Amino acid sequence: MMAIDFDPLAFRHALHQYPELSNHEAQSARTIAAQLRDFGLTPHTDVGGHGIVVDIAGREPGPTTLLRADFDALPIHEHTQLDYASCHDGIMHACGHDGHAAALLAVAAQLCQTPPKQGTVILAFQPAEETGEGAARLCADPLLVTRHIDNVYAFHNLPGFAQHKIVVRPSTFACASTGVAIRLYGKTSHAAYPERGVSPANAMSDVMRMLTQLPDAYPSTFSLVTLVHAQLGDPAFGVAPGEATVMATLRSDDNATFHAMQTRLVDHVNAIANRAKLTVDLSWHEPFIAAENSTAHNQVVVNAAQSLGLEVHWLKEPMRWSEDVAEFLARWPGALFGIGSGEHHPQLHNPDYDFPDAILATANALFCRVITHHHGR
Known part of the structure; x- marks a missing residue:
């Protein structure tokens, strides 16, 4: 040959x-x-x-x-x-x-x-x-x-x-991993009258806290959430914000835990948004098992x-x-x-x-x- x-x-x-x-x-x-x-x-x-x-x-x-x-x-x-x-x-x-x-x-x-x-x-x-x-x-x-x-x-x-x-x-x-983008929508208002709008500021903080604590629910497996980006409103001193974005990456060495984390995240985000009278858009990116x-x-x-x-x-x-x-x-x-x-x-x-x-x-x-x-x- x-x-x-x-x-x-x-x-x-x-x-x-x-x-x-x-x-x-x-x-x-x-x-x-x-x-x-x-x-x-x-x-x-x-x-x-x-x-x-x-x-x-x-x-x-x-x-x-x-x-x-x-x-x-x-x-x-x-x-x-x-x-x-x-x-x-x-x-x-x-x-x-x-x-x-x-x-x-x-x-x-x-x-x-x-x-x-x-x-x-x-x-x-x-x-x-x-x-x-x-x-x-x-x-x-x-x-x-x-x-x-x-x-x-x-x-x-x-x-x-x-x-x-x-x-x-x-x-x-x-590990399994995925990116998640969470967008919270309220209503802008003049910064002098924030009560006339619906600010996502507190809800955004709650979402970020929830994400960092998410792995605590799965102590028997490796799991990790990394916050990678957050933005509240626009850089304008005269406007109380009406939108917020939080992005994070989820990881786990166990596929069952990984899917449970995703389900738990969705439930918590929806609950936070409902309490704050916000609408929410949640999307997943670059998913790996x-x-x-x-x-x-x-x-x-x-x-x-x-x-x-x-x-x-x-x-x-x-x-x-x-x-x-x-x-x-x-x-x-x-x-x-x-x-x-x-x-x-x-x-x-x-x-x-x-x-x-x-x-x-x-x-x-x-x-x-x-x-x-x-x-x-």
Whole structure:
């Protein structure tokens, strides 16, 4: 079989240089699909948006394993001096999705040269992870919704951990989260006659207090509410306010607790608004369920890492951030794991961040070892 010439570093740098926001990844998708075709594969495109899915069949019947990578970027101004820094002002790959995609393409190149012995490997390149939309759309697409999938794996690079260290956790790896925007509407009046209007000021304070106390109702699980924005009226000394906005982010390591928090929040907000004679508009944004690993699949990752001589770190608590690969893991058993980016590497979502090229080979080797476990060679 002809050797495939693929440079994952060069490919990642090209993706990094031309980042695209969630739901706008058309050029990135074309670039990934073109590379898959160069390998001799036939990718399905426009899956659940700009998603790309390709099957690599083994020589014999067997299980189906899906490997997933994301490829959207963030609305952040890049502050690096890289030769391949973002050419799109205000958009950058600040979470390493360029590296995730390049690593999965390296797996594709490897599998084209050494196909699995049995079963099928599905490679899924997913858009819109940052907004929590892409995975659910991909899973609901007719191409995947009826598939029987036995195993799902994905990784995320993790600053703060030594390079190449494999970070694992059975059960919940990453928390559920959602943004919530609460808008309270009363009636403005002249500041000299506030009693002639309906001010949301006190209700706004009550809502903020309620939000910060919400986790207290769930002491047996991790839960967190972070106030991220609040605004009362307009900056005008002559006007008593008639509107207020409070925005917050909810998190929990348990999906049942997470949904209970949302229900409790709605009930309390409505009660506060009714007492204050206000109308209320409540909206949810960027929802993620918790990423729950299968114990057996987590152990497959551990065994693969150890067989490669890689150090394994077991998390005591889930990551507080969210990852929408959770949608795959809610449908099919599998595991999300981390690969250390470096103990002093710039943090995710920072303008000085860049995916560490050194761990591309680690991701490729680990994915291939996992495939060998399920599919032979």
